[in-house]
Amino acid sequence: MGIRKGDPDALEEFYDRTSKQAFGLAYRILGNSASAEDAVQEAYLMIWRQGSKLDPTRGRLKSLLMTIVHRRAIDTLRSERGQRAAGAPEDLDYLAGTSPDPAERVALTMDREDVRSALGSLPADQRSPVELAFFNGLTHVEISEKLGVPLGTVKSRLRLAMGKLRIALGNV
Amino acid sequence: MTCDEVNDLLGAFSLDALPGDEMRDVRDHLAGCQQHEGVQDLLAAGRSLAFEPEERDPPTSLKARIMREVHGETSVDAAQHARDDRGIFSWLRPPTFQPALIAVLSVAVIGLAVWVAVLQSSTDDAFVRTLAGDSPAAGKLVVVSNENLAVLSIEGLEPLASDRAYQAWTISDGVAESAGILSVENGKASVAFQLDPSVVDSVAITIEPAGGSSRPTSDPILAADL
Numbered sequence A: 001m002g003i004r005k006g007d008p009d010a011l012e013e014f015y016d017r018t019s020k021q022a023f024g025l026a027y028r029i030l031g032n033s034a035s036a037e038d039a040v041q042e043a044y045l046m047i048w049r050q051g052s053k054l055d056p057t058r059g060r061l062k063s064l065l066m067t068i069v070h071r072r073a074i075d076t077l078r079s080e081r082g083q084r085a086a087g088a089p090e091d092l093d094y095l096a097g098t099s100p101d102p103a104e105r106v107a108l109t110m111d112r113e114d115v116r117s118a119l120g121s122l123p124a125d126q127r128s129p130v131e132l133a134f135f136n137g138l139t140h141v142e143i144s145e146k147l148g149v150p151l152g153t154v155k156s157r158l159r160l161a162m163g164k165l166r167i168a169l170g171n172v
Numbered sequence B: 001m002t003c004d005e006v007n008d009l010l011g012a013f014s015l016d017a018l019p020g021d022e023m024r025d026v027r028d029h030l031a032g033c034q035q036h037e038g039v040q041d042l043l044a045a046g047r048s049l050a051f052e053p054e055e056r057d058p059p060t061s062l063k064a065r066i067m068r069e070v071h072g073e074t075s076v077d078a079a080q081h082a083r084d085d086r087g088i089f090s091w092l093r094p095p096t097f098q099p100a101l102i103a104v105l106s107v108a109v110i111g112l113a114v115w116v117a118v119l120q121s122s123t124d125d126a127f128v129r130t131l132a133g134d135s136p137a138a139g140k141l142v143v144v145s146n147e148n149l150a151v152l153s154i155e156g157l158e159p160l161a162s163d164r165a166y167q168a169w170t171i172s173d174g175v176a177e178s179a180g181i182l183s184v185e186n187g188k189a190s191v192a193f194q195l196d197p198s199v200v201d202s203v204a205i206t207i208e209p210a211g212g213s214s215r216p217t218s219d220p221i222l223a224a225d226l
């Protein structure tokens, strides 16, 4: 109810419920507190300013928060590397999707241990490109250079890995 | 891009690990192709990874900073935020906006592919405008620049006498061109039309004689500048 009515208490409650995960994600990507704080702050303020019609009781809001934090953090990383950001922070339509999805179920019911174990179940040669993409913001070409593996191999490993993750997370 | 090429890139795509132009090529292909099953699931699996890292306590100063900002903005009319439609939630807001769009696109000849294109457009090539005016109705215009496509969606339209109709217009250099007559159901109407945002200055709705006019004959009840 609250955030959609512009109720600061509701945002505060949402923050208390979600900020450890949000900050954990930002810190994992950025590796330092100051940048991670910036990413997290921007994400909550974006929710606050634009979330007037969202229903914060649903998992979606948390899932969305995490998506925004991720995108902000990756954009920061990429711009520190002198690369063009992949998208404006509000370019989340595609990422956030439109229907109940596994990420939403994660936010509602799953422990992060489930995601961790799904990721951990991948063979290292598939897990590592996924992590480089998601947590380091590398493109497939950069992953190929970094790992010294042909681009075609990186593409197929990413594809295999994501297919497995989809199944693993869908079956929880 | 062929289907095979796209399939080849879906893993990287779901992790946002493609250079921008390739990212766009894949989106464009997916928008017009029905051959790729489970892409949304793949994207969702990508997003789930955000829950993998260890939780970490943020410094208490962070909360204080955020809440100070929030309280500072509370005095601002909440409607101001609602009017800020360039943001993410204009795309995500299912209760009113998206079903309306889907409704349009299912009746409009352009079909689902356009809807997917709208959904998948990045902010580089799509934007939303809110129509404002002297009317209880509220309207939104989604423009997909690279497709020269616009979808107008309006709610809260008052019933008109049977000899009147709502008509949409694009206005370029002061010249209005009809974008279609709105077919209103339960106060809601939507229409999709071609719109070149580099040419069109604004979009407006007027009340016209049933059947429509070739030029507006009354003042707009709603309008939005591009």
Ligand SMILES: [Zn+2]
Pocket: B002, B003, B004, B006, B029, B033, B034, B035, B036
């Ligand atoms: Zn295809």
